[in-house]
Amino acid sequence: MIELNSEWFVGGLSILMASLVAWNALVFSPAIYGLRSIAVIKARYGRQAACGLLLGIAAILLAAGVMILSGARPGYAVPSNADESNLDRSQGG
Numbered sequence: 001m002i003e004l005n006s007e008w009f010v011g012g013l014s015i016l017m018a019s020l021v022a023w024n025a026l027v028f029s030p031a032i033y034g035l036r037s038i039a040v041i042k043a044r045y046g047r048q049a050a051c052g053l054l055l056g057i058a059a060i061l062l063a064a065g066v067m068i069l070s071g072a073r074p075g076y077a078v079p080s081n082a083d084e085s086n087l088d089r090s091q092g093g
Contacts, residue, residue: 007068014065018058025054 024032033042033050042050 007071011065011068014061014068018061018065021054021061022058025051025058 021032023029028047028051032038032054038050038054041053
């Protein structure tokens with residue numbers, strides 16, 4: 001059975017989302033610029049401000065994905081013993 005590590009999944013998904021948001025921001029995709037919050041920023045401050053906001057969101061997503069994949073954690077976020085056990089693995093034969 002294929003075992004999927006949740007950290008790889010979440011980190012990879014975060015990086016994928018960062019690339020999609022950045023790409024849509026740079027090509028001025030109507031789908032992302034039609035979102036209510038982005039449309040308000042675009043109407044009030046202009047297209048460059050909306051693009052900058054989207055690129056900032058993409059940078060945060062990318063940084064989060066890299067931190068997840070590298071295993072970087074704050075000092076208070078120590079995994080519990082239950083995370084390291086075999087409790088979530090299937091016991092089937």
